[in-house]
Amino acid sequence: MPVVELAGVTKAYENKVAVSNLSFSIDAGQMFGLLGPNGAGKTSSIRMMLGITMPDSGRVSLFGKPFERGSLERVGYLPEERGLYKKMKVLEQLVFFGELHGLAAEVARSRATVWAKRMEIDEVLAKKTEELSKGMQQKIQFISSVLHDPGLIIMDEPFSGLDPVNAVLLERTLLELKDEGKAIVFSTHRMDQVEKLCDSICLIDKGRAVLAGKVRDIKASYERNRVIIEYQGSSEFLSSTEVAEAKNFSGHAEIRLKEHGNAQKLLQEAAAVATIYRFELVEPSLEEIFIKTVGGKANA
């Protein structure tokens, strides 16, 4: 039974179609990336999953049942921009959000304390939110979205504002939540994180799903057209007719082959003029696939 399912969902505002006939489903214990350029329809899709707006047609189901507001107590949401009360103290704020999600005040308080320790911010619980850095506020927002132990966690740009150390802490926590069986949806511009964390993705463009499926399968379906060579000797082989683009560093080159370019031929040409220590044919990155799919729009 999918935790969340969108079936043929369409949403239009005035004359603009924000989401058109979108379908995907996410199972428990799955991390799902919702990707797309700005204005593609990601936020509209998330809002429909959360009941903030209703689809014009199609169906949204949560936990195997057609959408009902009661199900939202089992959903956690982390918006892209911090949605916190600046004047409230951190612990009070977390308890308030916990209560809104159906927790008793005492339960929310004790869980907030545990989560604050886990996210390494227990020393700021008595402070006002406005006194904290953007990264700290991001962690508080994250805790408020998981405090009630939701089965579905929806996150929009969860890593924004976090330094590398805290980004790793969040990555680790998300993987733990996934292992606990939570379904996690996240929308992000960071393709490296999607590649590292997500099991499946759905790439939306102009409101339509243009690419969907398991990350592994998607990448495998694309031709391996990138080559990394470590060598000693002449770099003459970089001007081969098989090469579309090359970046040459000291004894290290990153090459993009032409469409249907022959990697074996390139290897022979390189071996003829240089000593090859490493020749690796790598699959395209998700970022490359993304750019290729949405027509070179870089603002994912």
Added chain:
Amino acid sequence: MRNFLLVARREYMEQIRGRAFLLTTILLPALFACVIGVGYLSSLGLGSNKHLAVLSNNPVLADLIRQRLTRKKESKTTVDVFAPASIEDRARLLKQVQERSIDGLLEVVSSGQGLPEATYSSPSSGDFITTSRMTGAINDSLVKERLTRSGMPTSDADALIKGITIQTFQVKKDGSVIKSNAVASFYKGYVMAFLLSMTTVVYGLNVARSIIQEKTSRIFEVMLAIAEPEDLLAGKLIGVGAVGLTQILIWVTAAGLMLVTPLAASTLSGDFEVHFSWVEAVLFPVYFVLGYFLYSALFAGLAATCETEQELQMFTPLAAVPVWLSFAMILLIINDSNSVWSVAASLFPPCTPIIMFLRMGSQVPPTWQILLSIVLMLLSIWGVLWLSSRLYRIGILMYGKRATLPEILRWLRYS
């Protein structure tokens, strides 16, 4: 229901702990007391501490004028009489005025049976209060001088000049008669109307500001993923309204405690005796709640269409105009609180809370008018809430720019 209560409690706690609540709760009555106190003290001191010279060819009249100007109430005034006076005296006194060693020279020249001619010379051209006091003093002294000269005893002349003071009584519906003071009653109504207008508009704008802040900080995005917009709006209105009621309760309790002190008992007696009826005590919070909901619901909807507090300021005349209009009608209401215009204005919902209390300064309006005004206000609140909740539901999710009128109309059609 649970979410609405949680939102209301959060709003209430945040505002009640805020510095603004503490300041307005303490400072507003203190400011009121200061304004009234300063006004009272300055009225006591008006025209006093003057050193005047009275120059006349009629010594009796000059002395009566001196007595009148230095009577108990105005005993701080010093008056030197020169009667009869020479040309040199006049020149010397004018020189003293010029040198500011005296504050003014009053010359009263009698000529037979006609009225005397009076001139006043002083360094200040705008001292109309002293001029007015002297006019009264000369007129009273002249009447007294003529009456006593014609044989009337001084005490009879004094009594005539003092005149009579009309005693006013208010006959209640239950037949009881109480001593009343029209001026004190009017000021009572005025102060209550002023407090009502202040609190309803201020708390209405508080709701609007709070909505804009939450919209700017994107809290709505999180809140709407948990609660319905109607719960958020209702929670905010109830929470902020409860803060207003708390503030009024604190003021009323403080005023009640002050009224039982001996100082208040001695001050608010005689001419300043003010009567509060239970009807006024009940209607004050009732009209606050109704007025607050009308304005806050209106501003909640409008705030949802704005991006910044500056944009909201464009709409503040919607709250200010009914207040100006209500207070502009004061003279009409004092003159006849039951005239068609007074009644009509008091039934116009945006003006009802203020005008009803201005009318109550004279007399409590008929029950049917009070009930009708409440029903009309409830209907208006329902209408405004209907409109505002639609604007609110869509507006809080619209970011980037202030909504235009055609966009607002489209939102209303959508929801």
